Amino acid sequence: MTTVHRVFNFAAGPAVMPVSVLEQMQRDLLALPGVGISIFEISHRSKAFEAILAQAEADIRTLAGIPSSYRVLFLQGGASLQFSMVPMNLLGAAETADYIDTGSWADKAITEAKKVGGVHVAASTRADGYSRIPSPPEIALTEGAAYVHMTSNNTIEGTEWKTLPSTGSAPLVNDASSDMFSRPIDVRRHALIYAGAQKNMGPAGLTIVIIREDLLERSLARAATLPAMMNYAVHAEHKSLYNTPPAVAVYATGLVMKWLLDQGGLPAIAAINERKAASLYAEIDRTGFYRGTAAKDSRSLMNVTFRLRGDDLERMFVEEATAAGLDGLKGHRAVGGMRASIYNAFPEAGVDALVSFMRDFERRHG
Numbered sequence: 364m365t366t367v368h369r370v371f372n373f374a375a376g377p378a379v380m381p382v383s384v385l386e387q388m389q390r391d392l393l394a395l396p397g398v399g400i401s402i403f404e405i406s407h408r409s410k411a412f413e414a415i416l417a418q419a420e421a422d423i424r425t426l427a428g429i430p431s432s433y434r435v436l437f438l439q440g441g442a443s444l445q446f447s448m449v450p451m452n453l454l455g456a457a458e459t460a461d462y463i464d465t466g467s468w469a470d471k472a473i474t475e476a477k478k479v480g481g482v483h484v485a486a487s488t489r490a491d492g493y494s495r496i497p498s499p500p501e502i503a504l505t506e507g508a509a510y511v512h513m514t515s516n517n518t519i520e521g522t523e524w525k526t527l528p529s530t531g532s533a534p535l536v537n538d539a540s541s542d543m544f545s546r547p548i549d550v551r552r553h554a555l556i557y558a559g560a561q562k563n564m565g566p567a568g569l570t571i572v573i574i575r576e577d578l579l580e581r582s583l584a585r586a587a588t589l590p591a592m593m594n595y596a597v598h599a600e601h602k603s604l605y606n607t608p609p610a611v612a613v614y615a616t617g618l619v620m621k622w623l624l625d626q627g628g629l630p631a632i633a634a635i636n637e638r639k640a641a642s643l644y645a646e647i648d649r650t651g652f653y654r655g656t657a658a659k660d661s662r663s664l665m666n667v668t669f670r671l672r673g674d675d676l677e678r679m680f681v682e683e684a685t686a687a688g689l690d691g692l693k694g695h696r697a698v699g700g701m702r703a704s705i706y707n708a709f710p711e712a713g714v715d716a717l718v719s720f721m722r723d724f725e726r727r728h729g
């Protein structure tokens with residue numbers, strides 16, 4: 364057997380997956396046990412694939428405690444397609460949707476929604492460089508809004524909502540791309556939750572949408588003009604098999620859901636995630652050599668963003684870290700600095716390795 368060398372992968376997504384899941388995929392690559400066909404080759408209309416899809420959905424429902432009045436859809440097009448699908452399905456041209464602008468991805472969602480209907484930016488922290496989540500009094504909602512859109516974790520800026528905003532009777536729509544299943548999620552407080560799988564749930568190519576059934580009425584009402592592929596009701600009616608789904612990504616995500624259940628579910632993984640983030644933030648705050656970019660009460664447990672004084676030092680940090688097997692620490696090109704993405708599957712040993720690297724780097728350059 365060859366020894367496989369894996370670096371610590373701090374990438375923001377696609378991101379690290381559980382090793383046990385990758386090993387199982389490797390083991391079953393040539394043929395799914397009892398089926399004799401690889402997941403790459405299997406018909407999406409086969410009983411075997413239907414069972415894989417059904418099991419993935421069942422495990423997602425168990426993990427997140429999803430009520431039966433919600434549908435779970437397995438779609439493609441990434442969270443970016445949801446920026447369009449959400450308004451195309453839920454927002455009439457003469458209606459207004461409220462958007463809470465907490466980062467670059469929220470801003471992209473706003474841009475797409477404006478192409479469909481009225482958009483009211485209910486709160487924005489852009490003026491503060493998106494370094495924080497708005498407080499409840501800052502959020503000015505529209506009476507009778509079609510929905511309120513939020514981004515529970517801002518992947519680029521490293522901020523995360525600690526509690527959900529109150530939206531009254533307006534349906535809450537949440538882009539949870541970078542914190543889905545990293546902590547317990549109160550599905551009932553949402554009308555729609557969406558997330559690309561490639562951060563916390565599996566490989567790229569799959570988007571999970573959890574939608575409250577009554578919202579499908581709005582999709583049905585627009586069926587004559589809405590392309591079928593963009594219509595939630597079409598995907599719900601066909602149980603995510605309207606067309607060929609990304610079978611490999613569905614299968615891998617299903618395995619990650621099993622892995623999460625084996626870890627003890629969302630409360631257990633949340634405790635681990637809190638421990639990992641706390642250890643990294645403690646190091647950032649220890650002397651002032653590093654500077655966290657997010658306001659303390661808004662800090663993300665998934666994407667830990669920090670800076671050093673000067674571009675040269677930051678470049679050196681990333682170079683030396685990469686050479687030390689700590690990969691993907693360069694911050695998003697839009698904001699610079701450093702970003703350590705430490706999703707569910709990111710090992711605690713990797714956080715420990717980064718903390719000791721940071722200490723050592725400070726000793727040498729502080």
Ligand code: PMP
Nearest residue numbers: 441442443468518538540541559
């Ligand atoms: N929303 C958030 C919060 C994200 O982090 C990302 C991807 N980094 C997106 C949306 C866009 O996702 P996708 O690439 O799946 O379209």
